[in-house]
Amino acid sequence: MSLNLTEITLTYPDGDSRLTALDQVTLDVPKGSLTAVVGPSGSGKSSLLAVAATLITPDAGTVTIDGRATTGLTRGELTELRRHKIGIVFQQPNLLPSLTAAEQLQVMARIDGRNPRTARGRAMELLDAVGLADRAARRPHQLSGGQRQRVNIARALMNNPTVLLVDEPTSALDHERGAAVIDLITRLTHRQATATVLVTHDRTHLTAVDQIAEVHDGRLRLPATTRQVC
Amino acid sequence: MTARVGSYRFHRRKGQAEAVFVAWRDLKFAKGRFALMGTVIVLITLLVGLLSGLTAGLGRQNISAITGLPADKIAFQAPRGGQDLSYSSSTVTQQQWQQWSKAPGVESAEPLGITTTKATAGDKSTGVSAFGVEPGSRLAPDSNKISNSAVVLSVAAADDLGVKAGDSLTLAGQQLKVAAVEGDAFFSHTPVVWTSQDVWRKTAPPTGSGEGPTATVIALNSTSGADTAAIDQQAGTRTVSIEDSLSAIGSYTSENGSLQLMRGFLFAISALVIGAFFTVWTIQRSGDVAVLKALGASTAHLLKDALGQAVVLLTVGTLLGTGIAAALGALVAGSAVPFLLTPATVLIPAAVMIALGALGAALSIRRLTSVDPLTALGSAR
Numbered sequence: 001m002s003l004n005l006t007e008i009t010l011t012y013p014d015g016d017s018r019l020t021a022l023d024q025v026t027l028d029v030p031k032g033s034l035t036a037v038v039g040p041s042g043s044g045k046s047s048l049l050a051v052a053a054t055l056i057t058p059d060a061g062t063v064t065i066d067g068r069a070t071t072g073l074t075r076g077e078l079t080e081l082r083r084h085k086i087g088i089v090f091q092q093p094n095l096l097p098s099l100t101a102a103e104q105l106q107v108m109a110r111i112d113g114r115n116p117r118t119a120r121g122r123a124m125e126l127l128d129a130v131g132l133a134d135r136a137a138r139r140p141h142q143l144s145g146g147q148r149q150r151v152n153i154a155r156a157l158m159n160n161p162t163v164l165l166v167d168e169p170t171s172a173l174d175h176e177r178g179a180a181v182i183d184l185i186t187r188l189t190h191r192q193a194t195a196t197v198l199v200t201h202d203r204t205h206l207t208a209v210d211q212i213a214e215v216h217d218g219r220l221r222l223p224a225t226t227r228q229v230c
Numbered sequence: 231m232t233a234r235v236g237s238y239r240f241h242r243r244k245g246q247a248e249a250v251f252v253a254w255r256d257l258k259f260a261k262g263r264f265a266l267m268g269t270v271i272v273l274i275t276l277l278v279g280l281l282s283g284l285t286a287g288l289g290r291q292n293i294s295a296i297t298g299l300p301a302d303k304i305a306f307q308a309p310r311g312g313q314d315l316s317y318s319s320s321t322v323t324q325q326q327w328q329q330w331s332k333a334p335g336v337e338s339a340e341p342l343g344i345t346t347t348k349a350t351a352g353d354k355s356t357g358v359s360a361f362g363v364e365p366g367s368r369l370a371p372d373s374n375k376i377s378n379s380a381v382v383l384s385v386a387a388a389d390d391l392g393v394k395a396g397d398s399l400t401l402a403g404q405q406l407k408v409a410a411v412e413g414d415a416f417f418s419h420t421p422v423v424w425t426s427q428d429v430w431r432k433t434a435p436p437t438g439s440g441e442g443p444t445a446t447v448i449a450l451n452s453t454s455g456a457d458t459a460a461i462d463q464q465a466g467t468r469t470v471s472i473e474d475s476l477s478a479i480g481s482y483t484s485e486n487g488s489l490q491l492m493r494g495f496l497f498a499i500s501a502l503v504i505g506a507f508f509t510v511w512t513i514q515r516s517g518d519v520a521v522l523k524a525l526g527a528s529t530a531h532l533l534k535d536a537l538g539q540a541v542v543l544l545t546v547g548t549l550l551g552t553g554i555a556a557a558l559g560a561l562v563a564g565s566a567v568p569f570l571l572t573p574a575t576v577l578i579p580a581a582v583m584i585a586l587g588a589l590g591a592a593l594s595i596r597r598l599t600s601v602d603p604l605t606a607l608g609s610a611r
Contacts, residue, residue: 046607055524055604076528083526094521094606096252098259103251110251111527139259159526167607 002195003029003052003163008061010047010218021047022058023218029195031162034186036198036206039215045199046167048215052197053088053165054078066162083112087156087194089166089185093148095140101127101151102136108158119158126154129191130184146177153184157192164194170202179205252522253539256515267507268547271587274500275551276558278493278579283559285489286575287568288419292482295361295415295422297472300368301340301449303458304475305330305467315468315478317344321444322467329465330448335456340367341445343430346420349391351399356390359417360401362430362445369449370424375409378428382410387421401425402433418481447475493579497586505590508540512594516601523603532598540591544584552580 010022021044029035039045050056054070063070065085095104102123109119127133130150140148149169156164166185170178182205189196206212214221257264306320330339343362348355363370372382388411393399397408415422458469477483519532559571
């Protein structure tokens with residue numbers, strides 16, 4: 001397994017009491033597989049993603065990334081883990097306005113302490129994989145919403161992550177583009193052999209995922225196969 | 231596809247500052263914003279540069295005659311009643327001078343009379359500082375030409391009076407010959423006329439001392455073996471270094487203090503303006519910073535990137551401003567404006583501007599440390 005969440009409990013302060021966002025959640029995601037986490041707004045999907053991304057430390061439970069438990073790691077060690085092992089596809093593309101599409105990817109090499117120019121081959125390969133090699137020199141405002149989302153996906157894969165976390169990638173896209181993005185994530189998951197978690201409230205494009213987990217009130221239902229759920 | 235990939239000109243970016251990857255591209259992308267801030271830095275640097283040159287120029291017109299003396303210390307009459315040392319009120323006697331001359335560790339002790347008076351040549355007249363020295367003194371240029379009927383003029387004094395060597399002038403009613411024109415000595419904003427002690431005594435107001443001929447101060451050259459405190463106590467003098475003696479020139483102290491205060495405020499203002507700019511810029515960038523942190527960028531990397539951006543902006547702006555100040559200074563140097571253009575008056579203010587600006591920027595961008603990467607996930611809760 002490349003991503004293991006074991007007995008994760010996460011609470012937030014809520015006035016004098018605490019609100020339980022995740023309640024004893026356990027999830028295993030193997031390499032090269034795509035797990036969709038679905039559920040209504042406020043069910044805990046994004047909290048689950050944030051815990052898996054090591055951006056929030058849970059109250060209890062263990063997060064294991066590529067065999068390494070994150071419990072007890074310092075902030076710097078968690079940052080390094082994110083840099084090397086985790087790719088994040090944000091809900092909004094969150095591209096840096098001053099960078100071209102290729103530079104959005106090259107910056108990943110830069111924050112890893114490598115010369116971004118030496119990483120241009122990998123950046124172009126990924127842009128080619130998402131169908132944007134001919135848009136490499138364009139800045140975010142020169143790209144469509146779907147193109148920006150594809151750059152967002154390519155950027156998440158730049159440092160060869162073991163775990164790919166995808167947060168509502170179709171929320172700002174129409175049906176056709178949403179389906180194309182999900183299809184792209186599915187293909188890349190298999191090609192790059194990442195353990196991918198796709199958080200979404202939209203079940204319409206989930207025909208090709210390997211497993212679907214449903215979250216309700218912070219509790220995760222046992223994963224079922226795509227065929228069983230849909 | 232390959233052809234398209236190949237046509238993308240990464241190589242154009244060779245030589246760019248990859249160490250500040252995002253910052254460098256921000257600078258190029260937000261040209262208007264950074265040009266505005268750069269212009270502010272240029273203008274502040276220009277103002278600081280001009281003020282520095284003017285301060286140094288005015289300072290030179292106050293003190294160059296003293297700093298140019300071949301001496302390391304100046305002995306004043308010990309002031310009474312808690313008063314400060316003053317070139318205008320000090321009077322040393324021949325007896326004090328002789329005590330210093332004979333003191334162990336003192337290589338030379340030469341009396342120097344200083345007074346401000348009026349010099350006239352033909353229909354031109356100007357205020358001058360008369361510096362009275364002993365015949366053959368090392369204190370004055372061409373001192374072997376100085377006598378009771380001949381004086382040596384600084385270049386500025388000769389220019390003001392329109393005279394040259396061999397011409398005549400009147401100094402406080404005394405008809406004298408210009409023996410030579412030499413040096414660029416100024417004292418208290420007046421050019422210096424080097425005279426004999428006798429000419430100086432007739433020029434200076436009487437001191438009323440009954441202890442023989444007097445001078446204003448004694449210029450000393452001493453070794454480390456000289457016990458100046460003991461000699462001071464014995465002779466009734468107070469001895470300070472040449473640099474410390476400058477505070478005894480009233481006009482220099484007040485003028486230089488005011489100008490330095492203005493310069494200091496300009497430095498502080500520049501640091502505040504730059505700090506304010508980068509504070510706003512950092513707040514605007516906090517979303518991008520959260521994304522980079524979420525993607526694995528360390529805080530140290532982000533701080534380095536942001537500080538690098540500030541230093542690039544500061545360096546370019548400061549160099550431009552300094553260049554313009556130097557060009558303007560070169561234009562006005564030699565005119566009536568006392569502007570002094572030297573590496574110290576140009577480069578030191580530039581270095582201080584960059585250092586203080588970087589400090590202001592560093593204080594403002596430290597808020598990068600508090601940006602939460604979780605915010606990049608949007609509605610994570």
